[in-house]
Amino acid sequence: MRTALTLLFLLALGAMPGALLPQRSLNAQKVDEYIAERGWWGRFLDDLQFFDVYASAWFSAVYVLLFVSLVGCLLPRTWEYFKQMRAKPVLTPRNLARMPHHAAADTDVGPQAVVAHAERRLKGWRLVAAEEPDGARTVSAERGYLRETGNLVFHFSLLGLLVAFALGKMFGYEGQVIVQSNGGQFCNSGVYNYDSFRPGLRVDGTELSQFCVRVDDFDATFLHNGQAEDFLADIRYQSGADLETGTWRPYPLKVNSPLRTAGDRVYLLGHGYTPLFTVTFPNGQTRTGATQWRPVNQVTLASEGATKFDPPDVPDAEQRRKSQLAITGLLAPTAAFRGELLDSAFPAANDPAVAIDVYRGDLGTDSGRGQSIFSIDRKMVEDGKLAKVARQNLKQGEQLTLDDGTVIRFDGVRDWVSLQVSHDPTQVWVLVFSVLVILGLAVSLSVKRRRIWVRATPREDGRTVVEVGGLARTDQAGYGEEFTSLSRDLLAYKEES
Template sequence: MRTALVLLFLLAIAAIPGSIFPQRAVDSQRVTEYYAAHPQLAPWLERLGGFEVYASPWFASIYLLLFTSLIGCVVPRLLDHIRALRIAVPDAPKRLERLPLSATKDLAGTPAEAAATAAQVLRKHRFRTKVREHEDGSWTVSAEKGYLKETGNLFFHFALLAVLVGVGFGHWYGWHGNRILVAGADQGFCNSLAQYDDSTLGPRVDAADLPNFCLTLDKFVAGYQDTGQPKAFSATVGVTQNDGPVETREFTVNDPLRLHHANVHLIGHGYAVTLRFTDRYGETQTKTVPFLPVDGMFTSEGVAQFPDVNIDPKTDKRDATLQMGFEGRYLPTVGTGATSTFPAENAPAIFLTAYRGDLGLDVGTPGSVYSLDQGQIATGDLKNVSGARPHELKIGETWTLDDGTKLEFVGTRPYATLAIRYDPTQSTILIGAVLGLIGLMLSLGGHRRRVWFRALPASADSGSGTLLAAGGLPRTDYPGFADEFTALVTAAEEGNP
């Protein structure tokens, strides 16, 4: 047990780097940013598994050693517990007065009757009882209670093993992914790796193993209090499973959408901005891009990039220096400052800064879709063409840039942030957690103790038939044992079980 506690402590320490450093399975973009910010430290962390702590060999070794230690601890104790339940309670010691609790009573009747009464009292109080007759004419009653403490202890440890097994197999055979789903039939999502914003598959899961379903966000309803605090969220989606008919389903934050081998959780929402850009040749492109909230009033930031614009119709060639990017902030309710005053769209407006030049999308380096490449701006390959202040647009308004191109703020759509997960051992972990809680309650509530009675023939001048001696021994700390022992002796004396 000491080894298991040390390993459990080591496991807790080993998990600390997973909270300090960005984890590739959670947010690969943050890992890329960490490489850029710490170019010398990041490669060493990569070699040590600092960006994949929970999948690293050293973390798995501690995990497996803890698992092995628990088995080595629990199995012998289980065998000892079964053996203790099968053997009889040991006979009374010769000197009961040396026990922590003892008492002596003079009773009428024979020693056999006194022993039978004491045994009846103990059995009524759920003690395991053994009555023995001795050659000197005395009778002893041995009783023990509190085996549920060890039973609960074993329950807890086996439940912990079940949770460890569940977590391990859940990691191997489970998967999860996150997706921002914008409202509208043209923004549907089907369950494939290419359509996730980020995803992680278990080592034993392939992309072909993912269940077949598609989702479209039909409606999103958000309710707020007067202070702007969220009150209720609900999403209505159209669901297609295994190429079947479309079903309309509704789910909320605490009530996930349950599909075959997948649960869809609603973990957030926001606004997607629809912008229409008209280039210098009169060609238009329309994009709907999510803007990410930065505060509780849904002040949102984002970027819209138009790399395939200003294509000369005569040569059908794109000039990379004429790509357009718009970065800015969307306010659902415009106030006097640069932040929204309420999360609902009471007075929506968007503030944008326009950039023209090379967006840096063709170099093959992964980047964020929610911000422009700051390196391109720093080198001058992407230039600000809107002036020192962001340009404000309300829904339906058009902004004409210096080269005659135009940008129209068409409107917004709600979007829902979905976490789609599958854990095949979720039930195992739940059962293990419940059994562990039950075992912990039994372990904390149980008290192991033993009680003995010895009935002897009284001496001739005592005037009574039987001398009843009693002794009690608490096997664990139990403050209430003295009162219980007194009650048992009194009941045996009075012959009233």
């Protein structure tokens, strides 16, 4: 057990880099930035797998050794406990006066009657009665075998909990996705449908649970100080046979009240706003942009982002790239102006406004490189391929006109919701083992092993000497009171008789 505790400490110590350092499974880009900023030290940590802690060879080795140690500890203890359960209580010692607890008295009742009363009084204890060569009769009783049962249940449940966690990390997955609240849909059909996805070690994304979610509406209520009071997303979902019949089932999705379907859980994490822009190009054609912006202030939900447009009816690819538009800036759900500076006074969309910068040129979206939907490629600006052509504050319904006649109108905002899908095939077992761990620990701490012996020895004058001895096999405050009560009852019976 000492080895198991040492390995458990090493496991906790080994998990610390996973909490303090960026992990490649969560944010590979941040790991690359960390390594680039720290040079050889970052590369050294990478060689030691400190950015993939939970999949590293050394962490797995400690984990496996902990399993081996626990199994090696529990199997002999289980066998020993099995033998103890089959064994009879220890016979009465020759000198009961040496026991930590001892009491004696004389009685006129014969030894056989004394032993019969002791057996009745100790009902529920494991008993064995015996007769000694000098005519004395004895009773040996023991209680508290459930202590070791609880101890074994605790450790086996802890072992099962570790196995369940390991299997959950291997075969589970977790992903986040943003869905528009005006009927936007999400289907759990592949990893590319997620904005971020963390697969288990044995998950390749080809066999995800099949279900779809549609967000029909979203409502948020806030206290007067801007603190969120309640989030409610009216969603519909399909799973199982519903996918074939096209049936949508309603569900009121709330924070901490996930949708459970197809073995997965769908959580409502939060929400934000999508600014709606309508761009009228010089040729009269219009484009509407509705790209979510991310909150930069969690209290007022002031948000930043970038809404990007391709010009219509430009057949030449080079000319089309040079005419792309991007609207970036700040969105305030409830506008509060300080001169020309825009800020948000409240998280609800009471009076939305935007402070925008308009860029025109090559956005770099055709370069083949990944690009954040929340920002533009600053390198394109530095290279002169993308230039700022306008800056203005717009309230809902207001518009601005660019130098080439392009008109940009701010039409208001729309809610989006952030959903998290979690799949853990071992969650029921984790719950079961967690409950058993608590129950086993409670039993092992509350139940104590103790023994009591009674000897009734006949004397030549016809009286009987009754001795009672007690021993607590484990430290327990209060056993003295229990022994005193038992011995008083046994001795009093003899004296009264």
